[in-house]
Amino acid sequence: MCGIAGKVHTDRTRPVEGSLLRRMTAALAHRGPDDEQFYVENGVGLGIRRLAIIDLQGGRQPMTNEDKSLWVVFNGEIYNFPELRRRLLAAGHVLSTRSDTEVILHLYEDLGIGCLAELRGMFAIALWDAPRERLVLARDRLGKKPLVYAGLPEGLAFASELGALLADPSVRREIDPEALDAYLRCQSIPSPRTIYTGVRKLPPAHALVWEKGAARVERYWSFRFGPKTAAPAPEIRERIRDLLDESVRLRLESDVPLGVLLSGGIDSTAVAALVARHLDRPVQTFSVGFEETGVSELPEARRMAARIGALHHEAVVKLDVAEVLPLLARHYGEPFADKSAVPTYCVTRMAGRALKVVLSGDGGDEAFAGYPRYLPSQMHLLTGWIPAAARRRLAEPALRGALSLRSGRLRGRLFRRWLEAMAPPAKSLLFPEFFPGYRLASLYHERIRRAVDAAWDEEILRRWRGLPADLDDLDAALALDYGLYLPETLLAKMDIASMANSLEVRSPFLDHVLLEYAATIPGGLKVAGGIGKAVLRDAVADLLPPEILHGPKRGFSAPVGAWLRGPLRTYAEDLLLLGPRGLPEFFRPEAVRALWEAHQAGRKNHAMRLWTLLVFEVWFRTWMDGGGTGDSHVA
Structure with missing residues (x-):
């Protein structure tokens, strides 16, 4: 795991200043305290701060191929790199390290940008193709690893975090009112926007190709809900268990010790139990709680740790929040108000003092429908007989009204009731909206209200209209979360909070092979009897004690x-x-x-x-x- 940064000039005779690269990577020191290296030549500069986890000596970056025509810096982990390495060797490639970085270089030699489809893992990649004078930036399918960039008059700059990009004085710090409006609606700023005008996040599953001053952004993978499997339920449960176990096993590849973030919920406890079965030593687990009643899952985490024989670390948070907020602001680089960022920072700080790598349970709720908003409302039971696509068309006026309403809470409630009845997936678009339209209208200065106008409304409607017509309500809600809440809030929170503490977090439930299979499971197996993640509970039932398996969902939050x-x-x-x-x-x-x-x-x-x-x-x-x-x- 690393922090990467760099710059490329349109005028290849204009050098990238080494002092600039050093300032950029210095802002990423927390992401990579083990090493710092650079590549600078002919109007190109690449820099990296490395957190050494695999091939501690041979995996140093920037890395090049045999003829030095390609150079790469890479943040993340490619879990199937041993298999890809064997394939490359069989095809005649000469590999001199055991690192996944070298595999990326040689795959690109054979497949170009098509190599991204072969990678199973989390990544942010910057690759300089010297013969073509081409810079390729790429981000993993789900958006676990961040990558931001800015098109500049002299070229293009990029970095793992906004703070590193802002070390370049050419990057302007001008607040984008529409990004601010999006932040107030959902507490984070969805890609491709950032809080700064002119600075962009590369969206998940996309690559940016910059050649001779021109950039294009293209999608290389799309998540699809294919035909539902007709396999019997026992076979589906067995397949889930096999894929989850494989995903955990792949994420145990490491040349340094690793552990598990243990919350006491189903997802992280299942991961911890599987990790314990694969390791030949006690797994280290980490949990935090708050003193306030009802927030802590420490008792459940403690019982699970004892059940698997873990070396358990826990703490009741008594932190000075006024001291932590500026730290979080410095690392996120833009406003980010998900309240669970505070406990996430705390638990990763505890783990980061002991280890470099942990596994987490992130992604289980999205894969197997664990959130309460996925459950149909009583209102929907009256209209469920209408085909989903027809209901979504009928619901659009209500969605537009709920978004753009400038006054009147009663009308807002009526719009939302209509949505509950006609289009339950809309809850995945509206659930984080702590500032509905009528509140923002009274909060903004008039010039700001005019500047934002209906930009967020149109963004939400664009996502709504982009849903495939043949998706049922549950798959539509999951698809919306895969595109918005998961990458822009959940994964952004975890990456920045953990890497602030020099800690890599790996998420078995976010393996794209597992997710693609989960998308084929009928909704009636995911949500059954008013309970979410039903089929997952059955698949891991032998791993968990009853009080966790059947306990209520609490979430990882802050008071x-x-x-x-x-x-x-x-x-x-x-x-x-x-x-x-x-x-x-x-x-x-x-x-x-x-x-x-x-x-x-x-x-x-x-x-x-x-x-x-x-x-x-x-x-x-x-x-x-x-x-x-x-x-x-x-x-």
Whole structure:
């Protein structure tokens, strides 16, 4: 696992400054504390900070091929590289290391960009093809590894994180109002946007090809829900178990020790149990909880660790949130308000002090329909007889209304009831929307409201209309989550929080082979008897104790409401009301105050809205105020 950065100039006689590359990679030191290397030649510069995990000596980057025509820097892990390596050797390639990086180079020699389809794993790749004067950037299918870039007058710059890209003074720091609007809606900024105008995220499953000053972005893989398998349920359960076990086994390839992030839920406990079966030593597990009642899963995690004979580490978080927020702002590089980023940072910090690699249970809910929003509502039971495609067409006016509503909470509730009845998948688009249209209309300054107009509404409608007509409601909801919540919130949160602590996180449930099979499983096996992940529960039943197998879903979260009324109150009040620096440029102070007062008086629960605004203010002070070096200006 690594952090990569680089720049290419249209004028090949103009050198990329080594000092610039060093500034960029210095901003990525947490992603790769083990090594720092560069390639600079003829208007091209590649840099890397390496976290050495596989082939500790031979895997150094940037790496080149025999004639030095190709150079690559790579962040991630290719889990099927041993198989690919054997294939390349049989075809006559000469390989001098045991690293997955070298496999990428030689696959590209044979297949060009088509090599991406052969890779099973997580990756962000930058490859310089000197004979063609071509830079190829690529990101893995689901978006586990981040990659951002900026087209500049002199060429193109890229990096693993925004903070490294912003080390280039050519990259402008101008806030994109439409990206800000998207952030307020769903607490993160979906690709390809970033908070900065002119800076883009490469979307998952895409490659960017830059040649002689021109760039094109193209998709190399699409997730599809194919025909449903007619196999009997026992055979499906066995196939799930085999694929999950294979996925875990592949992710145990490492030249350094590894462990498991253990939450106490079904997904991470199943992963931990399978890891324990493959290792010849006790697996290390890591869990965190909060003192507030109902948030901690520590007892379940503790029991599971004892069941598999793990060396268990746990902590009850008593952190100073006011101290952690600026750290998170510095690493994310843009506003990111998913509240579970705090416990995720805490548990990965604990694990990162002991290990370089852990496995997690991320992806189980998306693969096997574990979220409550996947369950049909009572309203939908009245309309389920109407074909899904017809209901989605009838629901679009309600979806448009629910998104663009500028006033009237009653009308908003009516629109949402209509959506519950006609199109349950819409919940996957609207569930994170903590600021509905009517609240944003009263929160924004008029010039900001005009600037954002209906951009987010149109983005959501574009995703809605892009659903294949033959998908049933459950597959449509899953497809929307694969395209929005999973990459833009869940995976972004985990990568940045873990790599801030120099920790690689591997997710067996996000293996694309497993996901493609899960997409063929009938929805009635995933959601059965009002319970999500039913078929997965059956597939791993022998691994888990009954209290975990049949326990309620709690999620991995943080007690934001209690923080804002307790230990975080003075800090938040100072930043939101008494001395804000970024908020007044975009939001009406009296509207922010009204949210605060209603929440503190207990009249309304505005915890997540206030948290979202607080995270924005902390980010603004960290990156935009006082020079924006990424150093905290929070006082």
